[in-house]
Amino acid sequence: MNNFTFHNPTRLVFGKGQITQLSTLIPSEANIMVTYGGGSVKKNGVYDQVVAALSNHKYIEFWGIEPNPTVETLRKAIAKGKENKIDFLLAVGGGSVLDGTKLIASGILYEGDAWDLVLKGGYGEAIPFASVMTLPATGSEMNSGAVISRAETKEKYGFFNTFPSFSILDPESTFTLSPYQIACGVADIFIHVVEQYMTTPRQSRIMDRWAEGILLTLIEIAPKIKANQHDYDVMADYMLSATMALNGFIGMGISQDWATHMIGHELTALHGITHGHTLSIVYPGTLRTLKEQKSEKILQYAGRVWGITEGSDDERINRAIESTEKFFRSLGLLTRLTENGVGEETIDKIVERFNKAGAAYGEKGNVTGDVAKQILQSSL
Ligand code: NZQ
Numbered sequence: 001m002n003n004f005t006f007h008n009p010t011r012l013v014f015g016k017g018q019i020t021q022l023s024t025l026i027p028s029e030a031n032i033m034v035t036y037g038g039g040s041v042k043k044n045g046v047y048d049q050v051v052a053a054l055s056n057h058k059y060i061e062f063w064g065i066e067p068n069p070t071v072e073t074l075r076k077a078i079a080k081g082k083e084n085k086i087d088f089l090l091a092v093g094g095g096s097v098l099d100g101t102k103l104i105a106s107g108i109l110y111e112g113d114a115w116d117l118v119l120k121g122g123y124g125e126a127i128p129f130a131s132v133m134t135l136p137a138t139g140s141e142m143n144s145g146a147v148i149s150r151a152e153t154k155e156k157y158g159f160f161n162t163f164p165s166f167s168i169l170d171p172e173s174t175f176t177l178s179p180y181q182i183a184c185g186v187a188d189i190f191i192h193v194v195e196q197y198m199t200t201p202r203q204s205r206i207m208d209r210w211a212e213g214i215l216l217t218l219i220e221i222a223p224k225i226k227a228n229q230h231d232y233d234v235m236a237d238y239m240l241s242a243t244m245a246l247n248g249f250i251g252m253g254i255s256q257d258w259a260t261h262m263i264g265h266e267l268t269a270l271h272g273i274t275h276g277h278t279l280s281i282v283y284p285g286t287l288r289t290l291k292e293q294k295s296e297k298i299l300q301y302a303g304r305v306w307g308i309t310e311g312s313d314d315e316r317i318n319r320a321i322e323s324t325e326k327f328f329r330s331l332g333l334l335t336r337l338t339e340n341g342v343g344e345e346t347i348d349k350i351v352e353r354f355n356k357a358g359a360a361y362g363e364k365g366n367v368t369g370d371v372a373k374q375i376l377q378s379s380l
C-alpha cells in the first residue's frame with residue numbers, strides 16, 4: 001500500500017425528509033445563492049422542501065445549469081454571485097449542478113476568466129458551498145472534483161476545487177429519475193469503482209473488498225431498481241453506492257486508472273453522449289485492450305464479482321469482460337460506438353487531441369493516443 005493522507009470534510013446528511021436540516025446547517029447570516037438545473041426539482045418536491053427550509057434565510061436563485069455544465073453558463077452565475085456579494089452557495093440537483101457550483105464557488109473569488117481555473121486543474125480558493133444531491137452517479141456530493149465543458153471549443157476537463165461543507169441526500173428525490181438516467185448513473189458508479197480497483201494487484205485487501213462490495217451491490221440492485229424505483233431501501237443503497245464509490249474511501253493508498261473517463265469525456269465533448277453511457281461504451285474496450293497488463297486483477301474480479309472460477313486464465317478473463325458488457329446492456333445501454341452514431345472520424349479526432357496533449361493515462365501512464373485508438377477501435 002502506498003503512503004496516503006485521507007481527509008474528507010463533507011458532512012453527509014442522509015435519508016427521508018432530511019432537506020429540512022438546511023434551516024440549521026446553513027449559517028443564518030449567510031448571503032446565499034441557490035443553484036439549480038433545468039427544473040427537475042420542481043417535479044419531485046425538492047424545490048418546495050428547499051424553499052420551506054430556507055424561509056428564514058436570505059437567498060437568491062440561479063437557474064439553468066445544464067447537463068455537462070458549460071463555462072459559458074457558469075460565467076453568468078459567477079457574475080450574478082459577485083454582483084450580489086454572495087458568500088454561500090447551495091447546489092440543488094444532479095452532478096452537473098454540483099460541479100458547476102464548485103466552479104462558481106472559486107470563480108466568485110477570482111478576478112480572471114473562470115476557464116483559467118478549469119485549466120489550472122488544482123485546488124483554489126472558494127467560498128463555502130453545500131448541496132442537495134438528487135442523482136446518484138458522480139459522487140460530487142462528497143468529493144472535490146468537478147468536470148466543466150466549454151461549448152465553444154467542444155472541450156471538457158476535470159478540476160479539483162473544494163469539498164461541499166455538507167450534502168443532503170434523500171433517496172425519495174430519486175423516484176422521478178428516468179430509466180435512462182438511472183442506467184447511466186449505475187454505469188458511472190460501476191466505472192468509478194473499477195477505475196480504482198482494476199489496476200495493480202495485491203495493493204490492499206481492504207480496498208479490494210470494499211470495491212467488490214460496491215460492485216456486487218450494484219449488480220444485485222440494478223434489476224430491483226428496474227422492477228420498482230419507488231422502493232426506498234433499494235434507492236437508498238443505490239444512492240449510497242454513488243457516494244462511497246468516489247469519496248476517497250475505496251482509493252486509499254492504491255494506484256488508479258481513469259483512462260476510460262478521459263476517453264469518455266471526449267465522447268461527451270464531441271457527441272454529447274451522457275457521461276455514464278460513454279463509460280459503458282469505452283470500458284469493455286479498455287479491458288479488451290489492456291487485458292494482459294490487468295490480467296491478475298481481472299481474474300480476481302472474475303471469481304469474486306461474477307463467480308467465474310472454471311476454465312483457463314484466458315477463458316475466465318474473456319468471460320469477465322463479456323459479463324461486464326452484458327451488465328451494461330442489461331441496464332438498457334448500447335455499448336458500441338457504431339450503435340451510438342460514432343465512427344472512425346471521431347476516433348481520429350480523439351487520438352489527435354490525446355497526442356497533442358501528450359496524454360499518458362492509466363495506472364501505468366501508458367494510455368497514449370495510440371492505446372486510446374486500440375480501445376476505441378475495439379469498441380466500434
Ligand atoms: O437539470 P435538471 O432539470 O435538474 O435535470 C437533470 C438533468 O437533466 C436530471 N435530474 C437530476 N436529478 C433528477 C433529475 N431528473 C429527475 N429526477 C431527479 N431526481 O438529470 C439530468 C442529468 O443530470 P446531470 O447532473 O447532468 O447528471 P449527473 O449527475 O450524471 O452528472 C453528470 C456530470 O458530472 C460529471 C460528468 O462528467 C457530467 O458532466 N462528473 C462529475 C464527477 C465528479 N464531480 O466527481 C465525476 C464523474 O466521473 C463525472 O465526470
Ligand code: ZN
Pocket residue numbers: 138188192261275
Ligand atoms: Zn464518472
